[in-house]
Amino acid sequence: MRVLMQTARRAPYAALILMAVSLAALVISQEWQTGFLVVLSGFEFQVVTGSLLVTGLCYQWILFFKRVLRDNKNARRVLVNHRWVGVGMTYLFALHAVRMGHTWMTLLSVVFFLIALTGVLNREVLRYRQNWIYLVWLSAHIGLSAMMVPLVALHVWVALAYQ
Template sequence: MRILIATMQRVPYAAMAVLGLSLAATILFFEIKMGLLAPLSGFGQQVLTGCLLLGLLGYQWVLFAKRVRKDNSHMRQNLTIHRWVGVAATFVFALHAVRFGHVWMTGVSTVLFLIAVTGVFNRTVLGYRKNWMYLVWLFCHIGLSAALFPLVGVHIWVALAYQ
């Protein structure tokens, strides 16, 4: 327990991400309707939170672009922002999620959860002893992120087509 508390004090975004994932999982599994954005209609809330979520997820690719260009300026600051934007995305996903739907919608939710989980279990939290372990983690995190975008595109197309 002491190790868990020390880790959460050292990396507070991890605790917030776990809280966001727990909230999203509870909403999805028990199909709880979130009335936090009560002035908006159901569709209005979905569009607003969906656009916000899309913006947050799109911003996450800034770190990848900087790595590809080998631009290491402000890398620590960009990594910190990347982590907190990921935490914010989990909470926005909790507001956006309504229920598990068709197989592809369950796939979108599952991939998003896996991205968040792999994001939380990063090098700072787990401290990979071998470089190959870190590379496997990085491949999984970025690979899942790349797989998410076609799924999100299909989700947007279907959601707007049936409204």
């Protein structure tokens, strides 16, 4: 219990993102937006939340490019913002997603959830004793994020083509 409390103080976003992933999974699996949340499933609402998600996704890549370019200016602030934007995007995803849909839509949702879960399992939450474990975690998180980009592009193209 003490370890959980220390983790909650050190990484308050961890509990919030786990709640967000649970909420998003529940909304999608129960198809609540086609049920009693039908107000949230209108095309205009989907465009607004989708645009916010794409904007957030673009913002999240700033941390990657800062690391690649070895730009350490405001690095800690960018990392903190990266984590909190990820939390916000997960809640926004819960509002945006209507249902699992076809195979590629299910894949998009699963990849989003895996990115959120790998994101929360960072060095601040789990103390990696060996650097290779951290590198595997980082590769998985960035690899899943890279996989998400073409899936999002396909989703936007299909969603707008059928409206």
